Amino acid sequence: MGYFSNWRQSRVKLTNTERQTLWKVLGSFGANQLGQSKQSYIEKGYEGNVDVYAVIKKLTDVTNSIPYVVEKNVGGVWELFEDSTLAPLMANPNKGKGYTWDDIDEQMLIYLLANGNAYLVGETLGGLIAEVDVLPSQYVEVTTNKDFFLPNPTYKFELNQSKQDYESDEIEHVRLFNPGYNTVAESFDGLSIIQVAAQVVQAGNDRWDANASILQNRGALG
Numbered sequence: 001m002g003y004f005s006n007w008r009q010s011r012v013k014l015t016n017t018e019r020q021t022l023w024k025v026l027g028s029f030g031a032n033q034l035g036q037s038k039q040s041y042i043e044k045g046y047e048g049n050v051d052v053y054a055v056i057k058k059l060t061d062v063t064n065s066i067p068y069v070v071e072k073n074v075g076g077v078w079e080l081f082e083d084s085t086l087a088p089l090m091a092n093p094n095k096g097k098g099y100t101w102d103d104i105d106e107q108m109l110i111y112l113l114a115n116g117n118a119y120l121v122g123e124t125l126g127g128l129i130a131e132v133d134v135l136p137s138q139y140v141e142v143t144t145n146k147d148f149f150l151p152n153p154t155y156k157f158e159l160n161q162s163k164q165d166y167e168s169d170e171i172e173h174v175r176l177f178n179p180g181y182n183t184v185a186e187s188f189d190g191l192s193i194i195q196v197a198a199q200v201v202q203a204g205n206d207r208w209d210a211n212a213s214i215l216q217n218r219g220a221l222g
Contacts, residue, residue, distance in 0.1 A: 038115045038138035038192070044202075045194035046114045052194060060109050064102040085128060093132050107134040112174055116190025119155070120172040135171075142173075142188045151184050 045052050068090060072081040084090075093099055104120070112118040117137040122129035139159045144151040155166040155173070175190030 038117075041114050041192050041194040042138060045192075046110065052114075056110055056113050059113065060106045063105050063109055068101050089129060089132070095131065097133070099133075104132060104134060108174065111137040112176065112190070113193050116176045116178065116192040116195070118174045119157075120174070121166065121170065122172075142185060144185045144188060146184055148184055148187075151188070153185075153188050 046056060047053070070081045070084040070086050070090060071078040072084070073079075090101070093101055093104055108118040108120060111134070115137040117140070119135040119137055119140055121133055121135060123131045123133075125131075135157050136159065139157060141156045141158075142153055143156065144153045153168050153173075155168075155171050157164045157166070173188070175188070176193070178187070178189060178191035180191075181187040181189070
């Protein structure tokens with residue numbers, strides 16, 4: 001009894017800042033704090049973790065190094081087709097926002113890897129697609145009926161004042177297959193690689209937070 005009494009009396013008193021720093025250094029030892037939403041995968045996974053960003057950035061850079069060309073088969077030989085009706089779209093995929101195809105590919109791949117879903121929509125003019133755009137996947141909701149064989153998916157996009165509904169033939173939905181679905185609608189929700197690696201990503205975030213706290217406090221606690 002005396003030992004514990006003496007130990008309590010001899011404990012070092014820490015300030016709130018020191019307690020927070022010590023907590024980050026030792027780790028929370030609790031449930032993962034990354035979150036389970038598409039927005040958290042973007043903010044805490046892709047934007048907030050330098051390792052995740054570096055990996056995804058490398059993948060997008062490699063993808064953007066592959067040029068798009070339109071060809072046609074002439075006598076069994078593929079030749080460059082410069083007069084294709086796709087030529088204007090290939091030159092300017094989105095005039096309003098000034099996107100190039102590198103921009104489109106980068107956004108599609110980032111959303112696909114970070115959120116498991118990527119959505120490409122097109123604006124038609126005279127029966128042809130005149131412009132394409134990428135929807136931020138965290139603001140797209142997919143609904144279906146309960147028929148596994150004829151799900152008839154529809155897509156609802158809502159961001160601030162921008163609201164738009166899409167049928168399945170009006171949107172290109174690319175997703176990473178998620179086998180852990182419980183409903184037909186969930187089967188259309190892709191699996192984020194950040195969700196799979198949530199504990200690793202969170203451990204990385206905690207490590208960088210701890211290092212930053214140590215530097216801010218000018219050294220580790222004694």
